[in-house]
Amino acid sequence: xxxxxxxxxxxxxxxxxxxxxxxxxxxxxxxxxxxxxxxxxxxxxxxxxxxxxxxxxxxxxxxxxxxxxxxxxxxxxxxxxxxxxxxxxxxxxxxxxxxxxxxxxxxxxxxxxxxxxxxxxxxxxxxxxxxxxxxxxxxxxxxxxxxxxxxxxxxxxxxxxxxxxxxxxxxxxxxxxxxxxxxxxxxxxxxxxxxxxxxxxxxxxxxxxxxxxxxxxxxxxxxxxxxxxxxxxxxxxxxxxxxxxxxxxxxxxxxxxxxxxxxxxxxxxxxxxxxxx
Numbered sequence: 578x579x580x581x582x583x584x585x586x587x588x589x590x591x592x593x594x595x596x597x598x599x600x601x602x603x604x605x606x607x608x609x610x611x612x613x614x615x616x617x618x619x620x621x622x623x624x625x626x627x628x629x630x631x632x633x634x635x636x637x638x639x640x641x642x643x644x645x646x647x648x649x650x651x652x653x654x655x656x657x658x659x660x661x662x663x664x665x666x667x668x669x670x671x672x673x674x675x676x677x678x679x680x681x682x683x684x685x686x687x688x689x690x691x692x693x694x695x696x697x698x699x700x701x702x703x704x705x706x707x708x709x710x711x712x713x714x715x716x717x718x719x720x721x722x723x724x725x726x727x728x729x730x731x732x733x734x735x736x737x738x739x740x741x742x743x744x745x746x747x748x749x750x751x752x753x754x755x756x757x758x759x760x761x762x763x764x765x766x767x768x769x770x771x772x773x774x775x776x777x778x779x780x781x782x783x784x785x786x787x788x789x790x791x792x793x794x795x796x797x798x799x800x801x802x803x804x805x806x807x808x809x810x811x812x813x814x815x816x817x818x819x820x821x822x823x824x825x826x827x828x829x830x831x832x833x834x835x836x837x838x839x840x841x842x843x844x845x846x847x848x849x850x851x852x853x854x
Contacts, residue, residue: 646787657734691796717799737779785835
């Protein structure tokens with residue numbers, strides 16, 4: 578009994594020790610920097626914060642970032658769902674290679690991704706010259722920003738969906754096929770309801786990544802004030818110009834949007850799916 582009690586005490590101590598380490602890690606790396614940022618954002622009052630985020634360059638940057646993020650999220654949601662279904666539901670030559678390539682955007686520097694896009698779509702790139710003759714400019718314009726943002730956020734939806742699709746298996750879809758349901762009916766009535774929360778989290782992560790991308794966008798955007806300057810680029814520009822509070826204000830907007838999306842999903846999930854583990 579004494580040995581059993583001692584073992585239980587050691588397990589309890591280990592469990593609490595791991596919890597303290599995890600909490601301390603999150604506090605130091607996430608919570609503390611956010612608290613300091615919020616404090617610096619509002620240290621001169623709410624009025625200065627409002628003036629900072631409603632200036633013409635800030636409004637243009639916020640509008641561009643939101644527009645690009647929405648386009649990138651829609652593209653990556655459709656692509657992510659398609660690829661996740663392809664990888665989990667079919668066996669084909671090159672499946673392993675495709676699965677590995679999905680992780681490429683998180684394995685290379687975003688700056689390298691931006692340079693690669695310039696080599697392909699720049700004025701002297703593979704397709705840049707032909708597109709220019711058609712009056713389409715990709716690099717140093719909004720299409721280039723969209724491409725860079727789609728690239729860096731590409732794996733997020735896929736990686737959220739694949740484990741859930743593998744977990745639910747094929748039984749529901751096979752039953753639906755046996756009952757005469759078409760492929761679209763099985764997708765909308767069986768598959769999507771089963772993966773809705775994984776898809777929602779993937780969308781939130783993709784949105785946050787799209788809003789906060791700096792490296793790849795910096796390379797392809799040109800950072801033109803009021804035209805191709807996104808929120809991260811504006812924050813960096815203000816910080817370089819010694820306008821620290823202005824940089825913190827824009828950063829706060831980005832963080833607030835991401836946190837708001839996460840909170841909304843977290844609040845709605847138990848109400849819509851109370852038995853989900």
